Amino acid sequence: METPGIVLVVFAHPDDAEFGCCGTIAKWCKDGAEVHYLVATYGDKGSQDPDMLPERMAIIREAEQRAAAAVLGVKSVEFMGYPDGEVEPSREMLGKIVRRIRQVKPDVLLTMEPHPRLTHSHRDHRMVGLTAEDACFPYCRDRLHFPEHLREGLEPHKVGAVLFFGGSDEHHEFVDISDVMDTKIAAIKKHASQVGTREIGPQQFERAKEIGKKFGVQYAEAFRKIEFRR
Numbered sequence: 001m002e003t004p005g006i007v008l009v010v011f012a013h014p015d016d017a018e019f020g021c022c023g024t025i026a027k028w029c030k031d032g033a034e035v036h037y038l039v040a041t042y043g044d045k046g047s048q049d050p051d052m053l054p055e056r057m058a059i060i061r062e063a064e065q066r067a068a069a070a071v072l073g074v075k076s077v078e079f080m081g082y083p084d085g086e087v088e089p090s091r092e093m094l095g096k097i098v099r100r101i102r103q104v105k106p107d108v109l110l111t112m113e114p115h116p117r118l119t120h121s122h123r124d125h126r127m128v129g130l131t132a133e134d135a136c137f138p139y140c141r142d143r144l145h146f147p148e149h150l151r152e153g154l155e156p157h158k159v160g161a162v163l164f165f166g167g168s169d170e171h172h173e174f175v176d177i178s179d180v181m182d183t184k185i186a187a188i189k190k191h192a193s194q195v196g197t198r199e200i201g202p203q204q205f206e207r208a209k210e211i212g213k214k215f216g217v218q219y220a221e222a223f224r225k226i227e228f229r230r
């Protein structure tokens with residue numbers, strides 16, 4: 001698909017975007033897109049170490065997320081600060097996503113598939129995807145929703161489309177990521193607390209290869225897409 005101008009990526013945990021769609025992010029950044037991250041949690045439950053505390057995990061994972069974003073060329077990384085595993089589709093979270101949309105004015109919003117059909121996905125993934133979809137329409141578009149934003153000087157904004165990554169076999173758009181696989185791997189490696197000493201290489205990206213085959217390229221990421229009326 002064509003490279004959008006401004007992109008907002010909304011996801012649940014540090015590393016979700018890197019595993020899910022960062023080939024696309026790397027490619028779009030390289031092509032001049034302005035990409036922003038909004039992360040619901042610090043991923044503070046992401047450890048099997050009996051001596052690890054959530055507070056310490058949060059600090060580690062925030063730093064890893066910022067480092068991964070820097071590798072990709074992402075312009076900003078913001079966190080909503082919810083505890084890992086406690087993301088609910090609340091009015092408060094809806095307001096936070098709407099505010100960020102009205103601030104950065106994305107053409108395209110990337111978020112997590114809220115209705116995965118083939119696999120189970122983490123509840124936080126589904127909750128954040130559902131809320132981000134609602135934020136795009138109608139909440140960020142209509143000025144009477146979250147009118148306090150107007151008082152902050154933020155205008156309503158129309159998002160062109162939402163692209164969902166992960167968990168769907170229904171693909172309306174794909175991005176050829178064959179020439180940015182090195183960047184994707186480098187960004188994933190920044191999540192050292194999650195990938196450990198595991199070897200990360202193109203041979204491990206069977207999914208990207210499978211999707212690539214479907215679209216006639218070596219490696220690809222694909223998305224379910226919803227377009228909004230302009």
Ligand SMILES: [Zn+2]
Nearest residue numbers: 012013016122
């Ligand atoms: Zn996750």
